[in-house]
Amino acid sequence: MSEQNTQVKLIKRPVGEVQNSDFEVGQAPIPEPRDGEVLIKVHSLSLDPAMRGWMNEGKSYVPPVGIGEVMRALGAGQVIRSRDAKFKEGDWVSGIVGVQEYAAVPAKELTPIDPSLAPVAKYLGVLGMPGMTAYFGLLEVGQPKEGETVVISGAAGAVGQVVGQVAKLKGCKVVGIAGGPEKCRFLTEELGFDGAIDYKAEDVKAGLKRTCPDGVDVFFDNVGGDILDAVLTRLRMHARIAICGAISQYNNTTPVKGPSNYMSLLVNRARMQGLVVFDYRHQYAAAAQEMAGWMAQGKLKSKEHIVRGIEQFPEHLMMLFRGENFGKLVLQVAED
Template structure:
């Protein structure tokens, strides 16, 4: 009988998740009920937000329950169908979880086209990171042609797309990332104007040098000291997009708030948070545009594919917090 290995939440972590956080269990392959499909998962998405989903607190989604299969976006192929909308072999994406096989209602399953891009890209530039960059920058950030845009977490899934979308709008783009290799990728291959290596230089000083007139849009993926450095350089009417704050996701003590927040007042600037799900009614628009840019070579979609199967889920998640990924991190499951 085919095995269905799954990652279940064993215990809520304090600080970084470790081996005690997860149980790896073998379950049966689920049969689809009426209106459902069974999906053989090929790649699971690793997302910084997963760390937040492990905390037993009120948030934009309920916490993952102890012993439940870990929530995860994934892509794969339909292995059994009880829905007229999908046939065996169809390539699909959905919230299938960290598991080798998943059953899902057909209405929650999205068809993807492997002739446009390989499966991992549907978890990156053509999936939620793409939608997050697109709506976060254009709608929440109210991007204007020619703006000076600064993005942190710049060599990651969302950040690398934010910078490239801004470049297409004639903006000056400054990326902040960890390490010389990531910074070289941003400037040499993605066309960023400047990359600041926050691990080896002062972000505050580099922003003074490279954004002498100030920042119009700061797209924040990391929070903490980098957010403070960006706040200090805002221009009149600037928009700060609060997308994420990964520097504090594993904190065991309350993290300090930004010291430089009065810069928002002085510069009549705004700081707005958002969740990509807010734009669910417009995913089609983003998918069409992102797909066009990827096809035209205007958007470099890079994924880092971790191997070793579902048993490597816990180790692979940690790579995000250690800065070991460039572009979108996914785990190959089958």
């Protein structure tokens, strides 16, 4: 165990794309857990589009990361010292640990995980927040009915791949929008999607006509921008749009591109609704159990993209915005 704790701190609010110079990599002493806390040796960090928003000033669903603070991150690791009865040394947990090698975290904010059942990275993806976001966003906000058509943007990402598979399990027709032939093949051949649109190779409106000739009942949007506008032109009556994210807009230095075609909501008596997964925390356990059952039966697969090197955190994060990740992006910071 190293004597020092490598940390990545936010030292400047990024303008547009994040830069290495917005962060400072430094060493700090390994913290002492206080009463009610445990000390975690971090194994893996979740890299999420939402992190870009946490760096901005202003009101959002969580407060921004303060200047000079360790960058906020979800992660998973092993308890190496415990000052709470809930966990003992050797237990594995997930929670908000920050971009660092060691974290002292209140025990009540942590969730137990079991790496003997699934790799740690899956607890940050399909079995973690992205999985919960997909599950509740689709079922509670999208409310798909059997036989309906569900379209997903960012479909090969951490959330999108789960949305599509859950929609298939609910008897829907599923079409994913993703970048590049490899991702599109993955959706249809590995995950059982009914169709895929490669937005880098095909006009999205044309792709929607091709794959969803009768229109779209549910759109699960991770991307925003032109893709949202394209789908708005293809809504069916009483369609539902779940707004999960707008990754195309997070690095804007100009104002966000609002959906020009939003009056399609009126024409089609449709609705567009935002979701934040934390609102469903009291139902996480039941959802995780159902998802684990599907995984055990081979009905719910997932792909993770693992990178290494905590010092390169900003560059790893930017892969998300460039569409360079293929599956849930995880930064592994400790050896197995």
